[in-house]
Amino acid sequence: MLDFWLSAGLLLLAALAFMLIPLLRGRRAQAVEDRTALNVALYQERLAELTAQQTAGTLSAEQFETGKAEAARELLADTEGRGALHSSNLGKVIPLLAALAVPALGFGLYLHWGGSQQVELARAYESTPRTLEEMTERLEQTVKVQPEAAEAWYFLGRAYMAQERYADAAAAFGKAADLADRPAEVLGQLAQAQFFAGNRQWTPEIQSLTDEALRADPQEGTSLGLLGIGAYEAGRYAEAIGYWQRLLAGLPADDAARQPIESGIERAKAKVLEAGGTLPAEPVMASNTPALKVRVELAPALRDQVQPGDSLFVFAKAASGPPMPLAVKRLTVADLPVEVSLSDADAMMPQLKISGFAQIQLTARISRAGNATAGEWMGKVPPVANDEAALQTIVIDSPDAH
Known part of the structure; x- marks a missing residue:
């Protein structure tokens, strides 16, 4: 900020010069006027002496x-070249008051409407933070200066979670959710922060948040993982297995997060067997289970209007039946063009499978907010039979009508 204040100081000096120079000129004019008056007085005295001598x-x-x-x-020699005398009604007080008021008024207006905090924030981000605490301080300053920045609130929540400041994280995620129209990913993070802030006690509010997140995105990972944890700690081991298996189904084969989830599933299975229960069926696609093959492409006209990190959802719904998806795959725009398969193994609910409905509607949606139910762009093909073997090509080329 030093160079900014130096520049402001120079501009202030220039402004003061314009205000004070007329005052200094007034003083010099006053000196000329005083000398002229003295000369006139001396002239008049000389005339009086001459008159007395003549008398x-x-x-x-x-x-x-x-x-x-x-x-x-x-007298003429003394006053020659001094020009006409100018009188002013401003005097000395008004220019001095104006010289003091102008910088004070300018400084006050800058503090109210200026961008000193934004300038300071931009300078802070010029260097890479060295610690998590330093990054947290920058994010705190960001949301203070830009309270409507949803992404800043979200990343601040993530920073608080890394520091185990769960109550602060819940507050930050709550602000991000409200500002960003409650996307599924943020709702999942909010539910998780509330869970840990409340000493791992499951509450109706947490259940409501995870339900809302999964309605927007049935494969929202944080919510599925949290529901599995909640079910496991409540002794509902079979339910925990179901949530974690759904979570695994949406993860890439080489994802490092698979290992701890698989370990959790194995522990839950052991608990079920210890209690004399039976294990839930593995969500493995049988050899005779139909799979709909889908290729998704992006229309060339939209390539400049999307970002690589935008979420891509490919889902199958019953052409005539429940409105919720039967199967969903989540990717990103960076994966396009891409080929996926949708089958009963991808079912969101055991009782709602592709094989249970004769006609299936295949749709692809791009959502910047990560919302599976509403986005910016979409594409679909006419309904197909649930056992259609031919590759179906979806071109995303239309605004999403939700």
């Missing part, structure tokens, strides 16, 4: 006129 008879009329002309010449 006394010591000067002749000719000598009187000569002396008078001499005094007049001296």
Whole structure:
């Protein structure tokens, strides 16, 4: 900020110069005026002396006129070139008050409407933070200066979670959710922060948040993982297995997060067997289970209007039946063009499978907010039979009508 204040100081000096120079000129004019008045007074005294001498008879009329002309010449010589005298009604007080008021008023207006905090924030982000605490401080400053920045609130929540400041994280995620129209990913993070802030106690509010997240995105990972944890800690081991298996189904084969989830599933299975229960069926696609093959492409006209990180949802719905998707795959725009398959193994609910409905509607949607139910662009094909073997090509080329 030093260079900014130096520049402001120079501009202030220039402004003061315009205000004070007329005042200084006024003082010089006053000095000229005083000297002229003195010369006039001396001239008048000289005339009085000449008149007295003429009256006394010591000067002749000719000598009187000569002396008078001499005094007049001296007066003209002293005042010649000084120009006309200008009078001003401003005086000294008004220019001085204006010189003081202008910088004070300018500083006040800048503090109210200026961008000093934004300038300081931009400078802070010029260097890479060295610690998590430093990054947290920057994010806190960001949301203070830009309270409507949903992404800043979200990343601040993530920073708080890394520091185990769960209550602060819940507040930050709550702000991000409200500002960003409650996307599924943020709702899942909010539910998780509330869960840990409440000493791992499951509450109706947490259940409501995870339900809302999964309605928007049935494969929202944080919510599925959290529901599995909640079910496991409540002793509902079979339910925990179901949530974690759904979570695994949406993860890439080489994802590092698979290992701890698989370990959790194995522990839950052991608990079920210890209690004498039976394990839930593995969500493995049987060899005779139909799979709909889908290729998704992006229309060339939209390539400049999407971002690589935008969420891509490919889902199958019953052409005539429940409105919720039967199967969903989540990717990103960076994966396009891409080929996926949708089958009963991808079912969101065991009782709602592709094989249970004769006609299936295949749709692809791009959502910047990560919302499976509403986005910016979409594409679909006419309904197909649930056992259609031919590759179906979806071109995303239309605004999403939700």
